[in-house]
Amino acid sequence: MADNSAQGQSKRPHVVIVGGGFGGLAAAKALAGAAVDITLIDKRNHHLFQPLLYQVATAGLSPADIAGSIRAILAAQANVRVLLDRVYGIDRVSQRVILGDGEPIAYDWLIIATGATHSYFGRDEWAPFAPGIKTIDDATAIRRRVLLALERAETETDPERRKALLTFVVVGGGPTGVEMAGAIAELARQSVSKDFRHITPHCSRIVLLQRGDRLLPSFPATLSAKALGGIEQLGVEVRLGADVKAIDANGVTVDDEFIPATTTIWAAGVMASRAAEWLGCTADRAGRVKIGADLHPAGDARIFVIGDTAACTDASGRDLPGVAPVAKQQGQYAARVIRAALVGRVVAPFRYRDWGNMATVGRSRAVADFGRVRVSGLPAWVLWCVAHIWFLTGHRNRIAVGLTWLGSYLTYQRGARLITGDIAPDLPATLELAPALGRRAVRPLDLAAVK
Amino acid sequence: MADNSAQGQSKRPHVVIVGGGFGGLAAAKALAGAAVDITLIDKRNHHLFQPLLYQVATAGLSPADIAGSIRAILAAQANVRVLLDRVYGIDRVSQRVILGDGEPIAYDWLIIATGATHSYFGRDEWAPFAPGIKTIDDATAIRRRVLLALERAETETDPERRKALLTFVVVGGGPTGVEMAGAIAELARQSVSKDFRHITPHCSRIVLLQRGDRLLPSFPATLSAKALGGIEQLGVEVRLGADVKAIDANGVTVDDEFIPATTTIWAAGVMASRAAEWLGCTADRAGRVKIGADLHPAGDARIFVIGDTAACTDASGRDLPGVAPVAKQQGQYAARVIRAALVGRVVAPFRYRDWGNMATVGRSRAVADFGRVRVSGLPAWVLWCVAHIWFLTGHRNRIAVGLTWLGSYLTYQRGARLITGDIAPDLPATLELAPALGRRAVRPLDLAAVK
Numbered sequence: 001m002a003d004n005s006a007q008g009q010s011k012r013p014h015v016v017i018v019g020g021g022f023g024g025l026a027a028a029k030a031l032a033g034a035a036v037d038i039t040l041i042d043k044r045n046h047h048l049f050q051p052l053l054y055q056v057a058t059a060g061l062s063p064a065d066i067a068g069s070i071r072a073i074l075a076a077q078a079n080v081r082v083l084l085d086r087v088y089g090i091d092r093v094s095q096r097v098i099l100g101d102g103e104p105i106a107y108d109w110l111i112i113a114t115g116a117t118h119s120y121f122g123r124d125e126w127a128p129f130a131p132g133i134k135t136i137d138d139a140t141a142i143r144r145r146v147l148l149a150l151e152r153a154e155t156e157t158d159p160e161r162r163k164a165l166l167t168f169v170v171v172g173g174g175p176t177g178v179e180m181a182g183a184i185a186e187l188a189r190q191s192v193s194k195d196f197r198h199i200t201p202h203c204s205r206i207v208l209l210q211r212g213d214r215l216l217p218s219f220p221a222t223l224s225a226k227a228l229g230g231i232e233q234l235g236v237e238v239r240l241g242a243d244v245k246a247i248d249a250n251g252v253t254v255d256d257e258f259i260p261a262t263t264t265i266w267a268a269g270v271m272a273s274r275a276a277e278w279l280g281c282t283a284d285r286a287g288r289v290k291i292g293a294d295l296h297p298a299g300d301a302r303i304f305v306i307g308d309t310a311a312c313t314d315a316s317g318r319d320l321p322g323v324a325p326v327a328k329q330q331g332q333y334a335a336r337v338i339r340a341a342l343v344g345r346v347v348a349p350f351r352y353r354d355w356g357n358m359a360t361v362g363r364s365r366a367v368a369d370f371g372r373v374r375v376s377g378l379p380a381w382v383l384w385c386v387a388h389i390w391f392l393t394g395h396r397n398r399i400a401v402g403l404t405w406l407g408s409y410l411t412y413q414r415g416a417r418l419i420t421g422d423i424a425p426d427l428p429a430t431l432e433l434a435p436a437l438g439r440r441a442v443r444p445l446d447l448a449a450v451k
Numbered sequence: 452m453a454d455n456s457a458q459g460q461s462k463r464p465h466v467v468i469v470g471g472g473f474g475g476l477a478a479a480k481a482l483a484g485a486a487v488d489i490t491l492i493d494k495r496n497h498h499l500f501q502p503l504l505y506q507v508a509t510a511g512l513s514p515a516d517i518a519g520s521i522r523a524i525l526a527a528q529a530n531v532r533v534l535l536d537r538v539y540g541i542d543r544v545s546q547r548v549i550l551g552d553g554e555p556i557a558y559d560w561l562i563i564a565t566g567a568t569h570s571y572f573g574r575d576e577w578a579p580f581a582p583g584i585k586t587i588d589d590a591t592a593i594r595r596r597v598l599l600a601l602e603r604a605e606t607e608t609d610p611e612r613r614k615a616l617l618t619f620v621v622v623g624g625g626p627t628g629v630e631m632a633g634a635i636a637e638l639a640r641q642s643v644s645k646d647f648r649h650i651t652p653h654c655s656r657i658v659l660l661q662r663g664d665r666l667l668p669s670f671p672a673t674l675s676a677k678a679l680g681g682i683e684q685l686g687v688e689v690r691l692g693a694d695v696k697a698i699d700a701n702g703v704t705v706d707d708e709f710i711p712a713t714t715t716i717w718a719a720g721v722m723a724s725r726a727a728e729w730l731g732c733t734a735d736r737a738g739r740v741k742i743g744a745d746l747h748p749a750g751d752a753r754i755f756v757i758g759d760t761a762a763c764t765d766a767s768g769r770d771l772p773g774v775a776p777v778a779k780q781q782g783q784y785a786a787r788v789i790r791a792a793l794v795g796r797v798v799a800p801f802r803y804r805d806w807g808n809m810a811t812v813g814r815s816r817a818v819a820d821f822g823r824v825r826v827s828g829l830p831a832w833v834l835w836c837v838a839h840i841w842f843l844t845g846h847r848n849r850i851a852v853g854l855t856w857l858g859s860y861l862t863y864q865r866g867a868r869l870i871t872g873d874i875a876p877d878l879p880a881t882l883e884l885a886p887a888l889g890r891r892a893v894r895p896l897d898l899a900a901v902k
Contacts, residue, residue, distance in 0.1 A: 045602060045870040062513040064867035071646040072868065081648050084602040084870075102606055137871055151496060151535040155553055195522040197532050396858055396866045403854070407847055415847045416515035417523065419496040419535075420588055 016107035020070040022324040023113035023307035026331030043086040056139035058183035059414040063136045065400045090278040112275045116308035119271030126247040130266040149263045166204045167261035172268030173210025175359040181208040182362030185234040209242040223367040226376040230361035272309040284311045293349035306330035467558035471521040473775040474564035474758035477782030494537040507590035509634035510865040514587045516851045541729040563726045567759035570722030577698040581717040600714045617655045618712035623719030624661025626810040632659040633813030636685040660693040674818040677827040681812035723760040735762045744800035757781035
């Protein structure tokens with residue numbers, strides 16, 4: 001490749017970063033001005049602010065509000081090139097990354113920041129019935145399902161079928177599940193019910209299933225209790241200790257009960273990307289690569305694995321959580337190590353600095369845990385809004401999200417209620433009504449008279 | 452259906468409107484408060500402001516900025532219900548509309564406002580290579596193609612192939628074609644080129660093909676000349692009198708020349724929806740139903756056909772253009788006729804009031820024709836911006852589009868540069884690199900060493 005050879009000539013070490021999420025982007029930015037050439041590879045052209053993805057799925061925000069072109073974000077940084085491609089493997093011996101489209105790329109340092117996807121814990125057959133939410137396409141697909149269920153409920157005359165259309169089950173009681181359930185409750189009960197003639201705020205049923213004995217297990221128990229109270233007040237039915245046994249197109253079987261529901265959303269588990277396979281490492285139960293306090297997988301100081309795809313513990317042996325701040329700090333740390341190596345120095349082991357943890361519980365309510373200080377209710381929600389706007393990438397997105405939230409808060413409206421994709425196929429160009437109508441029994445019509 | 456019988460009991464006439472575009476929505480709104488029950492049927496849940504769709508296709512605006520839920524738009528109007536369904540036929544004898552999902556619906560008056568789609572003039576085999584732009588899904592698919600072409604050009608080393616990736620052909624020199632070509636020129640030459648390392652403003656080639664002897668044939672010749680000058684200044688290569696002979700994945704054959712291009716966009720022709728088939732009327736060459744000055748198809752005073760799906764002439768026998776104001780005024784006229792009929796009166800025949808005609812030619816330039824007054828350049832562009840924000844549906848969208856345009860104008864950036872959908876398939880879960888890499892010849896690697 002022209003590029004590789006150019007970089008070869010320049011003799012500057014080549015840092016390859018795989019993944020343009022929080023970790024990869026932080027690493028690239030922290031290497032600005034360093035005497036290295038950087039190639040950032042991502043299979044998507046955009047960086048996504050995943051913490052707000054549930055708002056796209058519930059028609060509150062547009063995809064472009066929470067995503068930005070990776071290329072545009074790094075445009076001003078001269079030592080980076082961005083590559084839209086998919087990584088298929090890593091050859092650690094010849095130090096090359098194997099791509100789907102382009103030629104293999106040689107690296108001097110490799111930073112793997114490929115994140116995680118949802119996991120059905122070995123029940124992949126549930127995937128078509130309970131989509132998870134990790135990408136923009138996931139979010140618009142869920143938005144389509146939720147909005148279509150409401151549309152269909154509006155005209156459904158069979159009461160059982162209608163009830164199933166108006167039942168939304170969210171599996172998983174972590175931050176994503178709680179936020180998703182709260183947002184669906186708001187959408188179905190407050191925002192849209194007045195637009196329908198046959199859906200009142202109380203026809204919709206939102207069920208949140210949590211296997212453990214409390215919501216938000218990564219938060220202190222007092223905040224879990226606050227979140228439970230808040231989400232129940234929004235009308236969400238919470239089931240703790242719920243054992244999901246089956247999911248299909250008609251509903252969810254929990255313990256011994258079948259809940260008829262046409263819309264189920266998966267927020268229960270994540271599985272790391274394939275970095276462990278690429279590296280030939282053993283993965284932990286969540287598919288993550290075990291790394292040390294130097295962020296290297298065992299025995300390879302040329303490679304850093306960071307963010308959701310890495311299993312890293314803090315000084316007390318506790319697993320670091322799969323959140324954006326961990327990924328960012330690890331990305332910055334990897335950059336610091338590389339910068340130090342350029343001048344022959346070493347840096348102290350990585351230490352995660354925990355600034356706190358937040359989750360929203362519907363409109364005007366949140367929980368925030370800053371270690372000794374714990375906040376809940378409206379103050380936590382204001383903090384949550386400010387923090388999320390602050391951490392969004394790009395002024396344009398900050399303004400767009402800020403104004404959209406202000407608008408939604410004042411009007412209770414959702415601005416992005418689009419069902420994309422066709423609801424039914426077009427007929428062939430010639431007029432043959434009768435067979436087309438075979439989809440559903442209709443009373444015989446005098447169609448000849450039409451002609 | 453529960454609804455139909457309820458409406459039967461109320462004895463209020465039932466107005467069925469098919470289509471929630473400019474015409475259908477105007478008709479529904481103009482019947483607010485009238486003693487009728489209205490059912491508005493659309494196969495999509497949103498009203499779309501089509502004149503700005505090219506900006507979604509070129510990453511300037513988000514889909515939700517120019518679309519709004521039909522249900523939300525009409526929420527406050529008590530005599531309307533909105534139905535998400537697809538119409539498959541009309542039985543004029545029993546006065547019923549045949550639906551894809553629901554039971555047939557009886558009407559007392561029927562307003563058909565189903566618009567138009569693009570037409571390849573009998574060359575439907577061109578459709579996969581030259582997508583047209585009529586829906587949000589069309590627009591995001593074109594956005595994906597344009598952005599992917601730029602991404603692929605960035606890494607392509609074969610000069611011929613690279614040139615084809617950076618060539619964008621727009622077929623059709625009407626307002627949509629001119630606006631599309633101008634927007635692609637801005638996108639490829641100004642907005643994004645600085646984000647790429649190997650794409651400079653002058654590598655991209657944008658070709659606009661027009662069969663006729665001037666652009667914007669619906670405008671006066673002086674404005675066509677202004678548009679030509681403006682679009683050429685943006686770097687668009689305009690070919691007048693161009694006869695497109697073939698289109699495939701590799702490019703476009705015009706007259707006797709083959710233009711290698713991986714991205715071709717169709718803006719050349721429209722074909723009305725299937726209303727003529729539904730009604731058993733003969734359609735004109737563009738598939739439209741011939742209507743009189745009463746907007747009825749011959750001999751059926753219960754049915755109005757309006758907007759792009761109708762062929763209507765003004766007093767001087769000139770065809771009315773397929774633009775939003777015609778559809779809106781016809782929708783309002785149909786409502787007026789129905790209101791008058793309720794009190795036993797008749798109204799004068801429909802007369803189109805032409806307020807003028809505008810088209811943009813890239814950044815800060817437009818043409819506007821108000822009959823005796825003709826404006827071009829920056830003043831016309833300011834008028835164009837103000838008019839389009841004014842006519843957008845909903846305050847939220849007005850604010851969003853206004854601010855986005857202001858931002859783009861100041862920064863030259865495009866805020867919605869998202870490639871959605873995967874760029875390449877995921878590999879199966881087990882590590883089998885060699886066959887997967889068969890997609891492209893790669894040098895042999897010591898893959899065993901990876902494990």
